[in-house]
Each structure stands twice: as C-alpha cells, then as structure tokens.
Amino acid sequence: MSVTAAAAERLIRIGEVARGAGVSVRAVRYYEQQGLLIAERSPSGQRLYRPDAIPLVRFFQQMYAAGLTSRRINELLPCWDSGHTDAEQRAMLRAERERIQAKIDDLRAALNHLDEVIAITDTHP
Amino acid sequence: MSVTAAAAERLIRIGEVARGAGVSVRAVRYYEQQGLLIAERSPSGQRLYRPDAIPLVRFFQQMYAAGLTSRRINELLPCWDSGHTDAEQRAMLRAERERIQAKIDDLRAALNHLDEVIAITDTHP
DNA sequence: CTTGCCTCTGACGCTAGCGTCAGGTTTTAG
DNA sequence: CTAAAACCTGACGCTAGCGTCAGAGGCAAG
Known part of the structure; x- marks a missing residue:
C-alpha cells in the first residue's frame, strides 16, 4: 500500500455521499452545479469525493433549511474553509x-x- | 343613519385591506382565489371586506411564514371561525x-x- | 367634464431546489 | 462473462405564492 494508494482509497462516489448525508444523488450534483462542492473525477469521469463531503452536504442542508440560498452559502463558504x-x-x-x-x-x-x-x-x- | 347603512359603512375596499395588513393587493386577491377570504361585491363588482379581514390576512401571512400551504390553512380555518x-x-x-x-x-x-x-x-x- | 387614483379580470412570468425521464457508459457481484 | 446496479450528461417539469403587465371600467374632486 503506497501513500498515493492510501489516499485514493479514501475517496467515495456520489451515491455514498448522498446516502451518508441523507439526500438524493441529484441534490449532490446540484450542489456542484452551484459551485458548493468540488469533486475530483475518476479516469472514466465519475465524481470522487473525500469523506468530509458528507458533513459538508449536511451543512448545506442545514443552511438551506435556514433559508439561505445557494449563492449566500457560496459567499460564506470561505469563512469555513479558510477561516479567512x-x-x-x-x-x-x-x-x-x-x-x-x-x-x-x-x-x-x-x-x-x-x-x-x-x-x-x-x-x- | 339606518341600521343597514351603518353596516354598509363598515365595509372597506381591497386597497385598504392590503395596506392595513402590509401585503399587496395581488396577494389579497390570491387568498380569495385559494378560498381563504370571501368578499362581498359592490354593484359595480368591487370587492368589499369587513374590517376584520385585516387581522385575518395577517394571520394568513403568519401561517404562510410557518410553512403551511393555502390548502392546509383552508382545512384549519373552521377551527377559528366556528370553533368546531x-x-x-x-x-x-x-x-x-x-x-x-x-x-x-x-x-x-x-x-x-x-x-x-x-x-x-x-x-x- | 376630466383628471387621477382605485379596482376589475385574465394571463404569463418568476424563483429555487430539486424530481424525473432519456439514452448511454462504468463498475461490481456472482 | 454477464447482468444488475451505479454513474454520466443533458434537459424538461414542478410547486407555490405571488409580481407584473395589459386593457378596461369605476369614483370622488376640482
């Protein structure tokens, strides 16, 4: 097990993200379309996420439920990501x-x- | 001032209802379309409301804000009107x-x- | 009388977060 | 190897509470 292989093993596909966060696959794709969630791509084009995408999607849901739009969430994301x-x-x-x-x-x-x-x-x- | 005239004086038009409740005229017409608000009509066809239409519209707004649909509000209206x-x-x-x-x-x-x-x-x- | 504001009835538009086909490739289980 | 399950890219649909013309009448004041 090389280091790079170990890193690759940590990547999950969209279905697992959706089930883990309790949303639809369509919703996860929508978040990407809104610029909220960036996914790597496998050679065949499938989206690959790090496991922390799951709590992130949950967070999106919480913000949506609180009445924030995709745009607002996007504008506030740096406050989480970088603390900046x-x-x-x-x-x-x-x-x-x-x-x-x-x-x-x-x-x-x-x-x-x-x-x-x-x-x-x-x-x- | 007859009794009927006194009763007629208490009727207000849609603009006053809208301003009083802080909503648009369009919204008041919409509530009628949804069966929430019944108005009398003047001979020329204008809607005439009793003054208590204003708190009623405010109530609709409160229920809408709470996430109820027009349909649900309609189904629950008898609980207010008649207590039944x-x-x-x-x-x-x-x-x-x-x-x-x-x-x-x-x-x-x-x-x-x-x-x-x-x-x-x-x-x- | 006419100016100006209010009201009327349609009827189309809009937003936003997805749902839902359609038609095709990829991955996985047996 | 094969069939099922999962994934892909479009793209149209949907809901719900109004906003917004458009075109036409109604009503008190000067």
Missing part, C-alpha cells in the same frame, strides 16, 4: 444570523397561536 | 404544531452553527 473573512463576509454572517433569529421569533409566535387554538379545541370537543 | 373541530382537524393541528417545533429546532441549530463561526471570525480578523 473580510468585513463584507462578517456583515453577511451577522445579517443571516438576524434573519434566522427573526424567523425563529415568527415561528414561535405562530406556534403560540396554534397552541391557543389547540387548547380551545381540546376543551371544546 | 373534528378528530381529523385536531390531528392536523397537532401535526402542524410538531412541524413548526421541529423547524424551530433546526433553525436554532443553524443559528448556533453560525454563531460559532461568527465567534471564530471575530477573534481571527
């Missing part, structure tokens, strides 16, 4: 943070609203 | 409640994730 951030990126981070916090507040209000109705309908069957 | 609920509606209420709670949890996780990054990028400028 300029003023603009820090401002975006804060802005997204505020957006998410506001959304949480809205959801909690809606939840309270629903809970009131549930309480009423449970006492008035 | 059958078993199926109570189940839907609970299901939506759980969905929203799960969404809040996801958002809080994403928020924590972002906060970590913000903390790191602030200490590594």
Whole structure:
C-alpha cells in the first residue's frame, strides 16, 4: 500500500455521499452545479469525493433549511474553509444570523397561536 | 343613519385591506382565489371586506411564514371561525404544531452553527 | 367634464431546489 | 462473462405564492 494508494482509497462516489448525508444523488450534483462542492473525477469521469463531503452536504442542508440560498452559502463558504473573512463576509454572517433569529421569533409566535387554538379545541370537543 | 347603512359603512375596499395588513393587493386577491377570504361585491363588482379581514390576512401571512400551504390553512380555518373541530382537524393541528417545533429546532441549530463561526471570525480578523 | 387614483379580470412570468425521464457508459457481484 | 446496479450528461417539469403587465371600467374632486 503506497501513500498515493492510501489516499485514493479514501475517496467515495456520489451515491455514498448522498446516502451518508441523507439526500438524493441529484441534490449532490446540484450542489456542484452551484459551485458548493468540488469533486475530483475518476479516469472514466465519475465524481470522487473525500469523506468530509458528507458533513459538508449536511451543512448545506442545514443552511438551506435556514433559508439561505445557494449563492449566500457560496459567499460564506470561505469563512469555513479558510477561516479567512473580510468585513463584507462578517456583515453577511451577522445579517443571516438576524434573519434566522427573526424567523425563529415568527415561528414561535405562530406556534403560540396554534397552541391557543389547540387548547380551545381540546376543551371544546 | 339606518341600521343597514351603518353596516354598509363598515365595509372597506381591497386597497385598504392590503395596506392595513402590509401585503399587496395581488396577494389579497390570491387568498380569495385559494378560498381563504370571501368578499362581498359592490354593484359595480368591487370587492368589499369587513374590517376584520385585516387581522385575518395577517394571520394568513403568519401561517404562510410557518410553512403551511393555502390548502392546509383552508382545512384549519373552521377551527377559528366556528370553533368546531373534528378528530381529523385536531390531528392536523397537532401535526402542524410538531412541524413548526421541529423547524424551530433546526433553525436554532443553524443559528448556533453560525454563531460559532461568527465567534471564530471575530477573534481571527 | 376630466383628471387621477382605485379596482376589475385574465394571463404569463418568476424563483429555487430539486424530481424525473432519456439514452448511454462504468463498475461490481456472482 | 454477464447482468444488475451505479454513474454520466443533458434537459424538461414542478410547486407555490405571488409580481407584473395589459386593457378596461369605476369614483370622488376640482
């Protein structure tokens, strides 16, 4: 087992990434198309990923669920990858943070609203 | 001032509803198309609403923001209007409640994730 | 009367994150 | 060696809550 062989063994294909992250293969290709995920290619053209692509895809899902667009995630990726951030990126981070916090507040209000109705309908069957 | 005239004075047009609720006129028409909002009509065909249409539209916005579809809101409207609920509606209420709670949890996780990054990028400028 | 704002009914457009064929190559299991 | 499973590149479809014309009427003020 050479060093290069050991490195090659660590690469996984798209199906494993998709199953590992709990998304579809189509979704993983879409992330690449959006510039979020860069894959090496095998001689025959198949995508090859390092295992840490799996938590990365999970992270994408989390950000999507939080309402960020592919574009925003892309703009903020350097904050993770390199730890490098300029003023603009820090401002975006804060802005997204505020957006998410506001959304949480809205959801909690809606939840309270629903809970009131549930309480009423449970006492008035 | 007759009784009927007094009742008629309380009716407002679509623009006032839209401004009052902070949405577009188009949105209000859309809610009617989805069966959420029923309007009377003036002899010339203009929509006429009672003032409580404004908080109702706000409520729609809150439910939309919470991820409910027009269809779901429509199915749950009787729980508000009449207080009448059958078993199926109570189940839907609970299901939506759980969905929203799960969404809040996801958002809080994403928020924590972002906060970590913000903390790191602030200490590594 | 007419100016200007409001309203009406269609009806097409848009966005974004995929789903879903179609038609062909590659890898793997037996 | 062969068949199944996985992968490839397009490319069109879909949903849902509106935005946005287009063309035509309605309504208080001056």
